[in-house]
Amino acid sequence: MDPQVKDKRTAIMDAALKLFTERGFHGTSTAQISKEAGVATGTLFNYFPTKEDLINSLYFEFKGRLSCNIKVGINEEVSLKDKLRRLWLNFIWWGVNNPEEYLFVEQFCSSPYITKITREEVMKEYIFFYNLTQEGITSGIFKHHTPELTMKIFFHGTKAVGGLILDPNVSLDTDELIEDGFRIIWNGLTTE
Amino acid sequence: MDPQVKDKRTAIMDAALKLFTERGFHGTSTAQISKEAGVATGTLFNYFPTKEDLINSLYFEFKGRLSCNIKVGINEEVSLKDKLRRLWLNFIWWGVNNPEEYLFVEQFCSSPYITKITREEVMKEYIFFYNLTQEGITSGIFKHHTPELTMKIFFHGTKAVGGLILDPNVSLDTDELIEDGFRIIWNGLTTE
């Protein structure tokens, strides 16, 4: 009920997310996390046996949320372009509204920790989008590039736009950036 | 002469580069760097007063090399498209041929260390390209987007292609990837 008396496990995860994205995994000590969460050092290890377990728990938590959210409403669209626009919007808005969680997932993916868990767990999330891309290629909407290149360009496009929106040194209209960005990538992938 | 008897300062920087990109700044101890470089722990501190100095020295070294290399041959081209293609090629090939240095610069840019040195030092490097982008916009070659968005999309395009080339799980023709990638981005930024 009272947000102050929230679950300690949640408090630890919130504190860890904040500090990890701020200072990195190695740059954040378990003592700092405990202090930020307002619990004793021992409490952290009741919920997460090791620091690495904490990191992995955070990853699966946020990765799960991200996976759900980027698919919202896609099946309601009929054309491939609308489906991909929905994916584009979902992905960017997720990053903009949850910058710490988004940053954490990115940080985790390019860290040694990823090698310790099944990489397939991560990959199978993208199959959904891989199929979408391939649909565009075989149906002739996309130019005849490999799905890998098409996917990479698309996702790096979302990163480019998301990065601009979150950059405090840049103040441009958010909706316009998102729409312009999509048009650029879509045109690039389709027009000859 | 003999590569074994190379300058100790260089040996330390090489070792640090390797370990930093492998395990991150905090994840690498000065003792590990010294051992990898084949010198005593004290020697490292003869050349670099602190660990942070070592990191900053590495950054300025590689950033300088990168800045020089991506501009090679651009002024010899006449059309904007050829200049940008040259930039595209230079940037991707630098990343592919010097993955550790490239990764290090990226890692450094998105770390707290960057705040401790003049950020302008980094920014002024991009003015060159910013002007190139603006030239394309004012001359009507590029669509009327902000230079910021145009730049971001372009550089994220190079990252997308570079990432695919370096990904050991993907084996696609390098030259084709680079050319296809450029065509996608160029078409996206120019066609209506």
Next chain:
DNA sequence: CCCAAATGACTGATTAGTCAATCGTTGAAA
């Protein structure tokens, strides 16, 4: 012989993780 370069044992601080002691809630007995 000399002196800058190199060394590695050393220091105080900090790390991840432990564990015996304490806290606070609960349910049943008086």
Next chain:
DNA sequence: TTTCAACGATTGACTAATCAGTCATTTGGG
């Protein structure tokens, strides 16, 4: 209603290992 035993949740002082950085000593080329 009051009391208290019981037990899981929480605590923080503690440890062994590791950290960045020091410095008296050794080394080796001119």
